[in-house]
Every structure is written in C-alpha cells, then in structure tokens.
Amino acid sequence: MTTRQRGWRLPVALIALSAVPVLAGTARLVELSGGPVLINPDARFTASPLPVAVHIACAATYSLLGAFQFLTRFRNRRPGWHRTAGRVLVVAGLGVAGSALWLTLFFPPQPGSGPLLYVLRLVFGPAMVAALMMGVAAIRRRDINAHRAWMTRAYAIAVAAGTQAYTEGVGGALLGHSGLALDISRGAAWVINLTIAEWAIRRPAATPNRRRVAVAVGGPR
Ligand code: HEM
Secondary structure (H helix, E strand, O other): OOHHHHHOHHHHHHHHHHHHHHHHHHHHHHHHOOOOOOOOOOHHHHHOOHHHHHHHHHHHHHHHHHHHOOOHHHHHHOHHHHHHHHHHHHHHHHHHHHHHHHHHHHOOOOOOOOHHHHHHHHHHHHHHHHHHHHHHHHHHOOOHHHHHHHHHHHHHHHOHHHHHHHHHHHHHHHHOOOHHHHHHHHHHHHHHHHHHHHHHHHOHHHHHHHHHHHHHOOOOO
C-alpha cells in the first residue's frame, strides 16, 4: 500500500465509524418529513421534530466533513480547503452539541436509558463546545499543536455516537439490558474515543506531520 493510500485509511475509518448513526439519522429525517417509515417512529420527535432534525443534519455534516480534516495530504496541499471546511465544522459542531443539550434537557428521557446517560450528555455536550472553542482560540494564536489536539478531542466526543453502536452490542452481551447497562455502554464509547484521541495527540510519530501543517498554514516553523 502506498503512502497516499495509507493516508486515506483514517478518514475512511472515521466515516465508517459514523455510518450507523448517520444512516439511522437519515432514516429518521425521511420518516419525519412524511416519507417511508424506515425506523421506528418516536412520538417525542414526531411531536417536535426541529431539534432532532437540527441534530441529525449538523451531526452528519460534522462527522463526514470532519473526517477529511484528518487527511494530512489534503491539509498540506489545500490549506484553504482546511480553513473553509473548518469554519463550517465549527458551526456544525456547535449545532451538534447545542441540539444534543436541547434534546437532553427539554425532551422526555430516551426510553430504556437512566440518569447516568442524562448526566453524561450534560457533561460531554458542554465539553465538546469547550473543545471547539479551545481549538478556535489556539489557531487564532497560531498554536498548531494545541489546535490539532482540541479539534481531535471535539471530534472524538462527537463520533462517540458511532462507537456507541459497538459498545451497546458488547455491553448488552456482558451487562444485560437494564437502563444502567445501556448508560454504561454508551458512556464507555466516550471513554474509548477520548483515550484513543489522547494517544493520537501524544504519539511521537505524529510530530513531523504537525510540523508540515504548521508550515502549510503559515504558523510557527
Ligand atoms: C456527530 C455525532 C453524532 C451523530 C451522528 C448523532 C446522531 C444522532 C441521531 C441519528 C439521533 C436520533 C436518534 C433517533 O432518531 O432515534 C440522535 C439523538 C440524540 N443525540 Fe446524537 N449524534 C451525535 C452526537 C451526539 C452527542 C455528542 C451527544 C451528546 C453530547 C448527542 C446526544 C443526543 C441526544 C440527547 C439525542 C436524543 C436521544 C433520545 O432521547 O432518543 N449526540 N443523535
């Protein structure tokens, strides 16, 4: 496999990770807009579709477009693209976290979930906003390493929605199907994603790429 092909592995893997919630969200949007029923109707969303529609649209944009921000070749060769996509992604990311908080605070709880998931959503929604803001602040002062670290953390928090598809399966098999088991399984997805993000941020092999990005965006050399 060539270096060019290897570079695509991460964005492809990230898109594959987000595929389950993005496809489920598309089915929900089709159902809410009066199309064929591809997913179990949910009376909470039928009664008030706006927040879930905003959430799904922003989440699909953020997870799919965001995956390409990790493509080193793209960043280096087309820094203009990285900057423009980045602005769109900050808005979409704030939309994901804001609508997630809206759904958590003002909708009846998700059937089958418990108070732990409620608290976790109240922690990780604002944490995602904070990470995005730290990422923006870092790039304004041309601190590329901090920018990369905070944007990686924000993305890791968001795409836990994809990881949850797997942790729910494993959690269901190991812990059963109680509300607490579902909450723990979903919470585990945030822990796993953030652990991988911290590893990726700190691994020494990433350093040369970061230096090239710094050069590409006119930052510190
Ligand atoms: C980019 C990643 C994300 C994707 C693709 C995504 C996708 C979705 C989808 C498709 C739904 C609708 C489920 C349905 O129709 O039954 C949903 C609901 C929801 N999501 Fe997300 N989401 C993402 C990130 C997040 C984050 C980071 C949080 C919290 C911090 C969150 C919190 C929620 C909440 C509270 C609901 C409502 C759940 C319910 O009460 O049924 N989401 N998400």
